[in-house]
Amino acid sequence: MIELLLAAILVLAVYAMLTRDLLHGTIALSALSLLSALAFAVLKAPDVAITEAAVGAGVSTVVFVWAIRATERMEKQ
Amino acid sequence: MIARILVGLLLLTGLATLVARRNLVKKVFGLAILNSAAVFLFVMEGAHSGQGAPIVDGSALQIVDPLPQALMLTAIVIGVCVTALALAIAARLHRATGSLDIDVIKERLGNGHD
Amino acid sequence: MPTRLAALASVLAAAFALWPLFALDVAWPGTVRDYLEAKGTVESGAMNLVSAIYLGYRAYDTLGETVVLLVAVTGAIGMMAAGSALAPREAGGAPVEPARSPRREARSRQRTELIAALSGKLGAVILIFGLYVMLYGHVSPGGGFQGGVVVASGIVFLALGSHGAAPSPLVGARNLARIESAGFAILLVAACLGVASGKGFLAPPLPGGDPVSFIIVLNAVIGIKVGAGIGLLCVAMLTEEAA
Numbered sequence: 001m002i003e004l005l006l007a008a009i010l011v012l013a014v015y016a017m018l019t020r021d022l023l024h025g026t027i028a029l030s031a032l033s034l035l036s037a038l039a040f041a042v043l044k045a046p047d048v049a050i051t052e053a054a055v056g057a058g059v060s061t062v063v064f065v066w067a068i069r070a071t072e073r074m075e076k077q
Numbered sequence: 078m079i080a081r082i083l084v085g086l087l088l089l090t091g092l093a094t095l096v097a098r099r100n101l102v103k104k105v106f107g108l109a110i111l112n113s114a115a116v117f118l119f120v121m122e123g124a125h126s127g128q129g130a131p132i133v134d135g136s137a138l139q140i141v142d143p144l145p146q147a148l149m150l151t152a153i154v155i156g157v158c159v160t161a162l163a164l165a166i167a168a169r170l171h172r173a174t175g176s177l178d179i180d181v182i183k184e185r186l187g188n189g190h191d
Numbered sequence: 192m193p194t195r196l197a198a199l200a201s202v203l204a205a206a207f208a209l210w211p212l213f214a215l216d217v218a219w220p221g222t223v224r225d226y227l228e229a230k231g232t233v234e235s236g237a238m239n240l241v242s243a244i245y246l247g248y249r250a251y252d253t254l255g256e257t258v259v260l261l262v263a264v265t266g267a268i269g270m271m272a273a274g275s276a277l278a279p280r281e282a283g284g285a286p287v288e289p290a291r292s293p294r295r296e297a298r299s300r301q302r303t304e305l306i307a308a309l310s311g312k313l314g315a316v317i318l319i320f321g322l323y324v325m326l327y328g329h330v331s332p333g334g335g336f337q338g339g340v341v342v343a344s345g346i347v348f349l350a351l352g353s354h355g356a357a358p359s360p361l362v363g364a365r366n367l368a369r370i371e372s373a374g375f376a377i378l379l380v381a382a383c384l385g386v387a388s389g390k391g392f393l394a395p396p397l398p399g400g401d402p403v404s405f406i407i408v409l410n411a412v413i414g415i416k417v418g419a420g421i422g423l424l425c426v427a428m429l430t431e432e433a434a
Contacts, residue, residue, distance in 0.1 A: 002080050002121070003079050003080050003083065006080055006083040006084065006087070006117075007083060009083075009087060009113075009117075010083055010086055010087050010090065013087055013090045013091065013094075013110045013113075014090055016094070016106050016110065017090055017093065017094040017098070017103070017106070017107070017110075022100070022102050022103070025102075025103070025106055029106060029109055029110070032110075032113065033113070036113055036116070036117065039117070040120055043120050043121060043124040043141075044124055044127070044128070044129060044130045044131070044140075044141045045120045045123075045124065045130070045141070045146045045149075046130050046332030047146055047147075047150055047239070047241045047242075047332050047333065047334065047337055048116070048120055048146050048149050048150055048153070049332075050324060050332060050333065050337040050340075050341065051150055051153045051154065051336060051337045051340055052116070052153055054337070054340040054341045054343070054344045055153050055154065055156075055157045055340050056113075056153075058340075058343070058344030058347055059157050059340060059343055059344060059347065059421055059424075059425060060109065060157050060160055060161075062347055062425045062428060062429065063157070063160055063161045063164055063424070063425070063428060064102070064105075064160075064164065066164070066168075066428035066429070066431070067102055067105075067164035067165075067167060067168050068102065070168045070171070070172075070431075071102070071167070071168055071171040071177055072171070072177060075098075075100045075102075075103060075177075076100075076176075076177075076178060078216075081213050082213060084213070085206075085209060085212075085213040088205075088209065089202055089205060089206055089209075092201070092202055092205050093198065093202045096197075096198045096201050096202065097195065097198035097199075097202075099194075122219055123219065125219050126219055126221055126224055127224070130332065131227075131239070131240040131241055132238055132239050132240065132330075132331065132332070133228065133231065133232045133238050133240060134238055134330075139228075140224070140228055140240070141224075142219065142221070142223065142224040143224070143227055143231075143240035143241050143243075143244055144223050144224070144227070144244060146241050147241045147244035147245045147249065150241065150245065150334075150336050150337070151245065151252070151253065151256045151336060154256065154260065154336050154339075154340065154417065154421075155256060155259055155260070155263075157340075157421070158259065158260055158263030158264065158267075159263065161263065161264070161267045161424055162263045162266050162267045162270070164267075165266070165267040165268075165270035165271055166270060168270075168271070169270050169271075169273065
């Protein structure tokens, strides 16, 4: 179970590293946080799961989207 | 064991994003991934020592170690602060130089000051 | 390309250095766990041992974390304000600015009515849930930091529901800043009360009282402070671009 979730998280992290569209990377990181929260709940850490879900999927996505709108969306080659 | 290797790979992915990409927002992605990997390592290792959540309510299950969870809780909140501060600095640099590329920023700032 | 090679080399070096951490199979030390399971609830009064640690055994550390939070939010908002104040004077940024504004307007028109209606209604529910998580942190999963970030995401939802304009006055940037400073001041006063009553810094001040009441108070204060701080950051970032 944990291995499966971790594999999905790793795929999302690699996608966030490689994609040229920063907005797509932000959404991948948000999904990564959500899967992490699920994994923490499985690992018997409900406090960490609540925090990770609220911070990773909510607050940090807002911060990244603000930064992308204030600057530029595509990573230039 | 497999889970631990996967966490290690996640950590290396974060590090690679931090050092190999030149875009500043990408570097912050790397910081966020590194933070996630560290949190994951602590929570996962702490969970080996029991079966129940660390809440003493008279159930028979042996609880997991609450200490790494308490440490990681604050680490997550501080992590989002680091992200916000780093992105504010990146946006400020973009305003000053018109680019997020670290090489271009270095070049334009260097020309302005010399 | 040398940069790419250097990056690859540093990642390989990190893999080599971290290899023992991931490969060695050393048993996790159980001393702290056993002690906390036996004595944690009695000594701190909290059934949730995570709360018992970060508000009981390591409360000083928690105070430091709230200071870090305060400094980071101040720095980020200060950086944003400095950026927008300096923008017209930047020579290098001048050709970029006018070209961007029409595109930005087109983008903000894409925000649909659906998101505004839904997130505006959900915001209040999430705020209530955050308060619950905050106040019942001693008996169930939750506490100050957890409840605080849930409250912050509730504030984000309220801000999204008000079309990017300033949300209701309670969650306006100015009020949130006041709430955060007041929360931090109350936290410091609560920490010093223990000194006044002769029990020590951050100790429960009331003589003979159940220590859990102090944990509930600290949970509420920290939750409100963290929620206001992170909420302030998000509201500033969400409304900055509409202004």
